[in-house]
Every structure is written in C-alpha cells, then in structure tokens.
Amino acid sequence: MKPGGRLAAVLPQTTLTGEAFGVIVKKLTQEYTIDAVVVGLGRSAFSENTSLSEILFVAEKMPPRRNHRFALIGTKKSPTEWTMDDLQSFLSGFAAKRDYNDNLTVAKWIPQQSLSIDKGGLTKLLPQLSDAYGELSRSFRPILRSPLMIPYIEYETKSGIQAFMSPLGNREIAGSEGRGGVFYGSSALNIARMKRER
Numbered sequence: 001m002k003p004g005g006r007l008a009a010v011l012p013q014t015t016l017t018g019e020a021f022g023v024i025v026k027k028l029t030q031e032y033t034i035d036a037v038v039v040g041l042g043r044s045a046f047s048e049n050t051s052l053s054e055i056l057f058v059a060e061k062m063p064p065r066r067n068h069r070f071a072l073i074g075t076k077k078s079p080t081e082w083t084m085d086d087l088q089s090f091l092s093g094f095a096a097k098r099d100y101n102d103n104l105t106v107a108k109w110i111p112q113q114s115l116s117i118d119k120g121g122l123t124k125l126l127p128q129l130s131d132a133y134g135e136l137s138r139s140f141r142p143i144l145r146s147p148l149m150i151p152y153i154e155y156e157t158k159s160g161i162q163a164f165m166s167p168l169g170n171r172e173i174a175g176s177e178g179r180g181g182v183f184y185g186s187s188a189l190n191i192a193r194m195k196r197e198r
Contacts (some may be wrong), residue, residue, distance in 0.1 A: 001061045007032070010046050013039065014054040016115060016122035025117050032059040034070040036094065037122065041074040041106070041130055055122075069109040071097075074129035077104055106130070115196050 001007060015021050015035065019131040028034065038056035046054045053162065071094055077086070093100040099108050108128045115121060127137045143149065155161075 003061055005061045005094075007061065008056070008058045011057050011065065013044070013055050015057075016055065016080040018121075019115075019117055025121065028059065029064070029112055029115050031061065031063060033042070033062050033064045033068060034115070036071040036073055037115075038073045038075060039122075039126065039129070040078075043078040046050045046079055064112050068112045069097075070112050071107050072110045072125055072129065073105050073107045074126075075105050101117060110166055129170050 006171075008189055016025060035058045036056070038046075040054070044053040045051075046056055072089075073094070075082075082104065089102055090105055093102065093105065093107060097109060100106070106129050108125075110128070113119070114125060150158075
C-alpha cells in the first residue's frame, strides 16, 4: 500500500488478539494510523455464513502521531438491522472524536499502543465496551488463575491426547444476537489423535 493509502477490511478478531499475529500487529501499530476497530457486541460476525468472530479494521498507511487514539466501537445490532439514521448517528459520533453510547453503538477512544499483543491486545480492551462483558471477564479471572487449572498444551503433553474446538461443534441461538449466542456443548470437543506408546 502506498503511503497515505487507506485500508478498510473485515478480519478475524484473532488478528488483534492472538499471539501468533504479534508481528503483524506490531507492524500495523508502528506503520499505520488506526482510525477504527469495530466489533459486534451482539452478532460478532460481519460476513455471511461464518463461524468466526470478526472486526472491521480501518487505518491509513502513515506512522501514527505520538499518543494517537483510535475509536474502538462496539455495534449493538446486526448489520442487517442498521438504518440510514443509525449510520448518520454513527458517523456524527465518530467525527466528534469522543466517547459515546447510543442505540446502535458504544465507542471509546483508545491509545493505539494499547493494541500491542504484549499488553493484551484487543482482548484487554473489549471489556471497556460493555459493563456485562467486563463483569464476566473479572468473574472468570480467579477461575483461570486457580492452581487446579492447567494450560491446554500441558494437558495435551501429560495426557498424550491432542484436542481442538471444531467450528462444526458450535451452536448458535437464532435471532439478532447471532454469534453472540454461541455456546459449546460436548460435541465441540474433538479428539484428533493419541500419542503412540513406545
């Protein structure tokens, strides 16, 4: 992309959350001025027929100014329900470059360096968009830090079983919530293979 060029893309949410994308996120935060990252608080996919959580990512190919802030925006409605009035309100709120909360969106202006994977990436920022999400995240923290919990890789190493979450094993609740209603049942855990005894 040429300097000054603009990028607008629908990307998997893991692009800004997963450690595997750390190099890409570093490049984006150093070489691009990020204008907005839009996530779905109800339906978390912007593409049709996908089981992925997605983001809308908008940036300009230009190193950011010191202390640059981008808009982290959560949409409350499925894109299929957006009206022209909704979009006009959204654009007005975005142009004002201030935090806002209306019928369609909630927005926070966040320092761009906060997207660094070393600082927790988008995962650490999402609770700012929803009190309920933040409360859920805080309630899970003691469970995840419990000495009874082990990382999945340790489980695989000790048990000799390799496991993964299947996109075919998830279920969705019908309605405007879409992917926001995903839950995993026993069918979501699939055993891929066992290590052979030596």
